[in-house]
Amino acid sequence: xxxxxxxxxxxxxxxxxxxxxxxxxxxxxxxxxxxxxxxxxxxxxxxxxxxxxxxxxxxxxxxxxxxxxxxxxxxxxxxxxxxxxxxxxxxxxxxxxxxxxxxxxxxxxxxxxxxxxxxxxxxxxxxxxxxxxxxxxxxxxxxxxxxxxxxxxxxxxxxxxxxxxxxxxxxxxxxxxxxxxxxxxxxxxxxxxxxxxxxxxxxxxxxxxxxxxxxxxxxxxxxxxxxxxxxxxxxxxxxxxxxxxxxxxxxxxxxxxxxxxxxxxxxxxxxxxxxxxxx
Numbered sequence: 001x002x003x004x005x006x007x008x009x010x011x012x013x014x015x016x017x018x019x020x021x022x023x024x025x026x027x028x029x030x031x032x033x034x035x036x037x038x039x040x041x042x043x044x045x046x047x048x049x050x051x052x053x054x055x056x057x058x059x060x061x062x063x064x065x066x067x068x069x070x071x072x073x074x075x076x077x078x079x080x081x082x083x084x085x086x087x088x089x090x091x092x093x094x095x096x097x098x099x100x101x102x103x104x105x106x107x108x109x110x111x112x113x114x115x116x117x118x119x120x121x122x123x124x125x126x127x128x129x130x131x132x133x134x135x136x137x138x139x140x141x142x143x144x145x146x147x148x149x150x151x152x153x154x155x156x157x158x159x160x161x162x163x164x165x166x167x168x169x170x171x172x173x174x175x176x177x178x179x180x181x182x183x184x185x186x187x188x189x190x191x192x193x194x195x196x197x198x199x200x201x202x203x204x205x206x207x208x209x210x211x212x213x214x215x216x217x218x219x220x221x222x223x224x225x226x227x228x229x230x231x232x233x234x235x236x237x238x239x240x241x242x243x244x245x246x247x248x249x250x251x252x253x254x255x256x257x258x259x260x261x262x263x264x265x266x267x268x269x270x271x272x273x274x275x276x277x278x279x
Contacts, residue, residue, distance in 0.1 A: 113253060113254040121169060126168035127168075128164070129171070129183075136230055137150060141230075149186070154186060159220065163271040169253055170250050178245045180246070182246070183223060183225050185223055192209070194210075207277075210278050213277060219271075220268070221265070223239075247260070255270065258270075
């Protein structure tokens with residue numbers, strides 16, 4: 001139905017353009033209509049006498065009108081086509097552009113953003129926190145849960161700006177609403193490091209190089225700070241409560257939370273862009 005409506009509008013627009021742009025076209029139509037009315041009147045007066053011949057004359061009159069229009073179109077074909085383009089191109093552009101969805105640039109897989117969170121995202125740009133001392137990430141407790149963390153990259157500047165702002169907003173919500181201090185364990189991850197972690201086994205990661213959003217600065221692993229120490233263990237009830245709140249805040253900000261996965265990764269969040277990672 002939509003295509004039929006567009007075709008009908010196109011034909012009407014072309015006809016209207018022809019009449020508006022070419023006075024001779026209007027003259028032809030006017031003359032043809034006048035001839036048709038005159039002939040019709042004459043035929044109606046003698047309808048009882050002429051009968052079938054009148055019907056034939058009307059058909060021939062209509063054929064003559066169509067022949068005249070056809071001859072005009074053949075003589076003015078380029079001008080008619082140009083008028084059609086001028087009329088239809090703006091309409092088609094309006095239809096095409098008007099039918100596109102407004103997008104924030106994150107694809108169909110983007111999470112629905114909480115209205116309050118969306119308002120906060122439109123506000124001031126949040127600044128990354130000061131880096132924590134390296135010793136925080138190398139304690140025995142941390143190494144037991146997250147080996148190889150000492151060589152991880154925690155530079156906020158290497159993260160995608162849109163993802164970084166959402167993650168910083170999550171940190172802000174966790175601090176102000178739930179009283180949890182958070183720290184980033186690893187953000188951007190090189191392809192070489194991704195392969196190293198993958199080689200360590202599925203308990204670490206199943207993703208190889210460019211199969212993770214970490215390679216594109218669109219993912220981060222985070223944990224909590226309590227009394228100046230990292231708390232990563234899932235055996236800690238305080239930390240598990242924090243992970244649940246963290247997941248809710250992350251999803252409200254349009255991020256994917258690793259706590260929903262089959263192989264749960266409670267500290268992981270990512271901003272998905274379709275076509276970014278390899279399958």
